[in-house]
Amino acid sequence: MLKTIQKYLYYALFFITPFVMYSGTSELFEFNKIIFIYFMTSCIVLIWGLRMLNERRTIFAKTPLDLPIILFVIANIFSTVFSIDQHTSLFGYYGRFNGGLISLFVYVILYYSFISFTDHIGELKQIIRKLFATTIISSSLVVLWGIPGRFGHDLSCLVFSGRFDNACWTNQFDPAARMFSTLGQPNWFGAYLAIVFFIGLFYFLKSRNRYWGIYLFLVLIGVFFSNSRSALFSVIIAGSVAILFFLLFIRSLKLPDLKKKIALGVVASVILLLIFKTGFSSIDKYLSFAFLQQKQTSPALSQKVNVAATAPTNITDSLDIRKIVWKGAIKLGMDYPLFGTGVETFAYAYYFVRPQEHNLTSEWDFLYNKAHNEYLNYFATTGFFGILTYLFFLLSVLGISIQAMRKCTDNSDKLLIALLISSWLTILITNFIGFSTTVINLYFYFIPLFILVIGNKITFPTLSKQAQKHKGDNYVSHIVLVAIFLFIVQYIASYWLADTKFAMAEVIAKTNDYQTATTLLQRALELHYEHTYEDKLSYYLANLAFVASFQKDTKSALSLQKAAEIYNEHTLQASPQNILYWKTKVKNLYIFYQISLNKDYLVTGIKALSQAQSISPTDPKIPYFQAMYYSMLYDESKDLKSRREYEDLSLVSIDQSITLKKDYFDSYLLKGQLLKKYNKKTEAKAVFTQILKDVSPGNKQVESELESL
Numbered sequence: 001m002l003k004t005i006q007k008y009l010y011y012a013l014f015f016i017t018p019f020v021m022y023s024g025t026s027e028l029f030e031f032n033k034i035i036f037i038y039f040m041t042s043c044i045v046l047i048w049g050l051r052m053l054n055e056r057r058t059i060f061a062k063t064p065l066d067l068p069i070i071l072f073v074i075a076n077i078f079s080t081v082f083s084i085d086q087h088t089s090l091f092g093y094y095g096r097f098n099g100g101l102i103s104l105f106v107y108v109i110l111y112y113s114f115i116s117f118t119d120h121i122g123e124l125k126q127i128i129r130k131l132f133a134t135t136i137i138s139s140s141l142v143v144l145w146g147i148p149g150r151f152g153h154d155l156s157c158l159v160f161s162g163r164f165d166n167a168c169w170t171n172q173f174d175p176a177a178r179m180f181s182t183l184g185q186p187n188w189f190g191a192y193l194a195i196v197f198f199i200g201l202f203y204f205l206k207s208r209n210r211y212w213g214i215y216l217f218l219v220l221i222g223v224f225f226s227n228s229r230s231a232l233f234s235v236i237i238a239g240s241v242a243i244l245f246f247l248l249f250i251r252s253l254k255l256p257d258l259k260k261k262i263a264l265g266v267v268a269s270v271i272l273l274l275i276f277k278t279g280f281s282s283i284d285k286y287l288s289f290a291f292l293q294q295k296q297t298s299p300a301l302s303q304k305v306n307v308a309a310t311a312p313t314n315i316t317d318s319l320d321i322r323k324i325v326w327k328g329a330i331k332l333g334m335d336y337p338l339f340g341t342g343v344e345t346f347a348y349a350y351y352f353v354r355p356q357e358h359n360l361t362s363e364w365d366f367l368y369n370k371a372h373n374e375y376l377n378y379f380a381t382t383g384f385f386g387i388l389t390y391l392f393f394l395l396s397v398l399g400i401s402i403q404a405m406r407k408c409t410d411n412s413d414k415l416l417i418a419l420l421i422s423s424w425l426t427i428l429i430t431n432f433i434g435f436s437t438t439v440i441n442l443y444f445y446f447i448p449l450f451i452l453v454i455g456n457k458i459t460f461p462t463l464s465k466q467a468q469k470h471k472g473d474n475y476v477s478h479i480v481l482v483a484i485f486l487f488i489v490q491y492i493a494s495y496w497l498a499d500t501k502f503a504m505a506e507v508i509a510k511t512n513d514y515q516t517a518t519t520l521l522q523r524a525l526e527l528h529y530e531h532t533y534e535d536k537l538s539y540y541l542a543n544l545a546f547v548a549s550f551q552k553d554t555k556s557a558l559s560l561q562k563a564a565e566i567y568n569e570h571t572l573q574a575s576p577q578n579i580l581y582w583k584t585k586v587k588n589l590y591i592f593y594q595i596s597l598n599k600d601y602l603v604t605g606i607k608a609l610s611q612a613q614s615i616s617p618t619d620p621k622i623p624y625f626q627a628m629y630y631s632m633l634y635d636e637s638k639d640l641k642s643r644r645e646y647e648d649l650s651l652v653s654i655d656q657s658i659t660l661k662k663d664y665f666d667s668y669l670l671k672g673q674l675l676k677k678y679n680k681k682t683e684a685k686a687v688f689t690q691i692l693k694d695v696s697p698g699n700k701q702v703e704s705e706l707e708s709l
Helices: 002-019 030-055 066-081 086-091 101-116 121-150 155-161 186-206 210-226 229-249 258-276 281-287 290-296 299-309 318-335 346-353 356-360 374-407 411-433 438-454 465-469 475-509 514-527 531-550 554-574 579-596 600-615 621-636 640-660 665-677 681-695 700-707
Strands: none
Touching: 002 030, 002 101, 002 121, 002 438, 030 101, 030 438, 030 475, 066 086, 066 101, 066 374, 086 101, 101 438, 121 155, 121 186, 121 210, 121 438, 186 210, 186 229, 186 411, 186 438, 210 229, 210 258, 229 374, 229 411, 318 346, 318 356, 318 374, 346 374, 346 579, 374 411, 374 438, 411 438, 475 514, 475 531, 514 531, 531 554, 531 579, 554 579, 579 600, 579 621, 600 621, 621 640, 621 665, 640 665, 665 681, 665 700, 681 700
């Protein structure tokens, strides 16, 4: 009975996880998926534990990957211990969640629980086949769910808002442009489909059933609709590896209608490529026959086409941005060589080494919570110990898998192992220009396990006769185990509920209803501690203090201000190198200055900005705000010497901001306004003229400033 429950829990895990999403949380997709995985793992561990208590033995199978897994886990533990933010390293970056130490423990527990709930390799193989069927059905539904969104009628919007259109999504996440279905982002969706493609390919090659051809075509449609270059590239590369394996090791296997299927696959792939292209302009020009059309056009028309093609855009190519981020990740790993900055701390640590050229991209003000390269992300956050143990795990999987394929005597199993290796390779490829997510990580840890089982590489524990005679009569142990399970489930539920309060608070705060937002955040903190909650709460309380001061309620204003300061200090104690929390301190101090007109808050703000600059030396916003603070101190000062000093400091700071970002409109505008304020009209005029010429031609505000001189 318990084994049956455990088996169906795994079926549910693989079937349901891709669909889990909820619009009432701060992150719609990954947070809800990781919460679901935590809950399912708790249920699986409960059943596993009850079985061990009933049978009075340790049920734990060994695999050839035990050493690589143990070393990788140890590396992550050390990285967490020496992390710049231990809370983030435990739970994962708030907004991504997957990747923290706890999630790693969960995936490893799921791995060992799966191979340990039966002593019969044949039974495990049957379960794996059923898991494949579950995956096929689930992925088919995921693609079908996403297709209407491609044509302006997204099913997720229907569920979230009751409207059968795409209006619930922003322009950045438009399913009509790039489909993502229930996975959250097009690249995550494409990576998932790349994995399941090779599982479906096995059944397509082995069966005469037309469904499998339709399934593969549906999956490829999903890949092309996602417009994920990494996913398409991974399918092509992994497919080439599968062909190589077939030619080297499985040529003797007779497959039904193989030539017909190959021809059908080639024709379908060519048609899809001609219609949807690859996303690589250097390749797509040949697929669209533009190189032929160019020869046939007149010189005048050709010139027009070239002008249009080279017209400047404000969007930096994602690959160019990734190269800059990768440069920073490498520098970070070299600066923290042993254990890195801490598991999942890239979002904060990247600012330490953020290349200045990032300021000239269209995403210069974005927070990068991952290195967009799984390998460099591990190098930056877990150091050489982490990346070497990770690579050791990858190489071990590949080596053992190829060995299992070569030694397998059943050609059908040999083909399946070859295609599972290819499926797993797609993860390694998509992770090279992306990062792992919850669904992808399930397959990352389970595909090697499937290969080990199919290749008969599992060592099961021997069951002694004495253990067989024991019966589960230890009721106290059962009660303790169930109590622990209930506590964990309650903790998971509180975590999820806290996030819904946090999400609601953020929405309400945008309407300036800080009182309600504060109440919600306080409730969230009661349910689950997150310094992210405290950071937001600190800022909301500061705003409430300003409102109370405006209403002449001095006592409440002082009380709210004190609470805001306390929460801000809490966040900086928990994560002292978090640039976001230092910026919150700066914003709060400005509010406190507005309340009291006490210039000491400006002086303290300058110190906070200096600390922020030491953490993020290439952030152009920091010297921009320094210039503003010095300008306000200039206004507060009475003696001429201090005023001249603050004048010089403000101009030095704003010049520094412009040096860091040469196209920063706000800094140029502030520089002109400061020069105008300091009665340096000729220099101010030159700055405003430069803005209209090089930075923002035709800007009405700048033209007005220029006319006023």
